[in-house]
Amino acid sequence: MTNTYVRKFVLDASGNLFAGTNGGVYLSTNNGTSWAKASSSLMTTYVLSLAVDAPGNLFAGTCGDGIFLSTNSGIDWTTVNNGLTATNVSSLAVSGTNLFAGTPSRGVFRSTDNGNNWSQIDTGLTITYVHSLAINSNGYVFAGTQGGGVFRSAQVTTAIDEVVGAIPKSNILSQNYPNPFNPSTVIRYRLPVQSHVALKVFNVFGQEVTTLVDELQEPGYKSVVWNARNATSGIYFYRLQTSGFSETRKVILLR
Numbered sequence: 001m002t003n004t005y006v007r008k009f010v011l012d013a014s015g016n017l018f019a020g021t022n023g024g025v026y027l028s029t030n031n032g033t034s035w036a037k038a039s040s041s042l043m044t045t046y047v048l049s050l051a052v053d054a055p056g057n058l059f060a061g062t063c064g065d066g067i068f069l070s071t072n073s074g075i076d077w078t079t080v081n082n083g084l085t086a087t088n089v090s091s092l093a094v095s096g097t098n099l100f101a102g103t104p105s106r107g108v109f110r111s112t113d114n115g116n117n118w119s120q121i122d123t124g125l126t127i128t129y130v131h132s133l134a135i136n137s138n139g140y141v142f143a144g145t146q147g148g149g150v151f152r153s154a155q156v157t158t159a160i161d162e163v164v165g166a167i168p169k170s171n172i173l174s175q176n177y178p179n180p181f182n183p184s185t186v187i188r189y190r191l192p193v194q195s196h197v198a199l200k201v202f203n204v205f206g207q208e209v210t211t212l213v214d215e216l217q218e219p220g221y222k223s224v225v226w227n228a229r230n231a232t233s234g235i236y237f238y239r240l241q242t243s244g245f246s247e248t249r250k251v252i253l254l255r
Contacts, residue, residue: 010050010058011180013250016073018058020047025060025074038074051092051099054175057114061089061101069115080115093133093141095177096188100141102130108143125151135178137186137225168192168221171245176226176238180252183229187212187238191219195242201226201251202237209236228253 008020017028018038024045025038042060049061058070059080066081067089086103093100101109107122108130122128127148134142141153168190176185187199199213209231212224226238233255239248 007048008050010052011252011254012052012056012058012073013054013175013179013252014056014073015252018050018052018074020050020060022046025050025058027074039070039077042068042074042077048088048090049092049102051094053094053099053114054096054177054179059092059094059099059115061092063088067092067101067115080111081118082116083118084109085120090131091133093135095135095139095141096174100133100135102133102143104129104131104146108133108141124154127151137184168219171240171242171247173240173247173249175249176251180254181228182254184225184227185251186223186225188221188223189240190221191217191242193219195219195245197222198239198241199224200239200241202239204235204237212238226251 005022006019010018017032019026022045024042025047026035027038028035046063047060048063051059058074060068062068064087066079066084066087068077069080070077084101086106088104089101090104091102097112099111099115105128106120107125107128109118110121111118125143127145129146130143131146132144143151145151170192172190174188176187178185195217197213197215197217200211201209203209212226231253233253236251236253237248238251239246
């Protein structure tokens with residue numbers, strides 16, 4: 001890596017490590033031993049922030065050109081700035097289907113469709129110079145500002161289809177968030193009918209590490225926190241089993 005000004009690191013579910021620098025985005029596939037420029041197609045060269053969501057979409061917030069999206073690990077990029085009235089994006093954060101962008105001029109924006117459309121969400125945010133964003137396991141968004149300290153969202157973030165009281169149409173096991181994590185992460189799933197639910201975590205050898213859920217549950221949107229304070233760093237798998245449904249996803253614990 002020839003650029004020494006590194007603004008942000010982000011790790012995807014496959015273990016790819018991305019670095020946002022004043023010379024674009026760099027990629028390491030061997031834990032930082034060697035680096036290569038992720039793509040020459042990224043139009044801007046000054047990357048302020050990075051984020052990756054559960055499906056693996058990579059977002060880059062830049063200085064002067066808004067936000068770019070890559071769906072293939074940084075090889076190709078497209079701009080996703082519709083409704084984003086700020087060109088400098090100092091921070092990015094993901095919660096489920098929600099993508100948040102902090103800016104140094106216009107506060108916080110949110111997108112629920114992979115950045116294709118943005119809306120400004122700054123009610124009560126008296127300082128609009130936002131340096132950093134974070135989302136805790138309960139879904140609250142925290143904004144670190146210049147001169148005004150920290151603000152917290154009045155409500156938790158919820159995926160757009162997770163309406164209180166709604167009954168989902170199918171079984172779905174979502175990717176945990178955050179991922180990678182330390183020491184806690186949230187696993188969300190949905191049940192269309194009453195089912196006996198078993199949600200368990202396994203190591204790479206197929207050995208059961210912990211049981212998070214083992215009970216009869218009513219239909220609806222569910223979430224459970226895995227606190228891995230007693231587990232070692234590495235790759236794990238969590239499996240959801242109900243009547244007629246089974247799905248497994250990978251999770252990474254980084255100490």
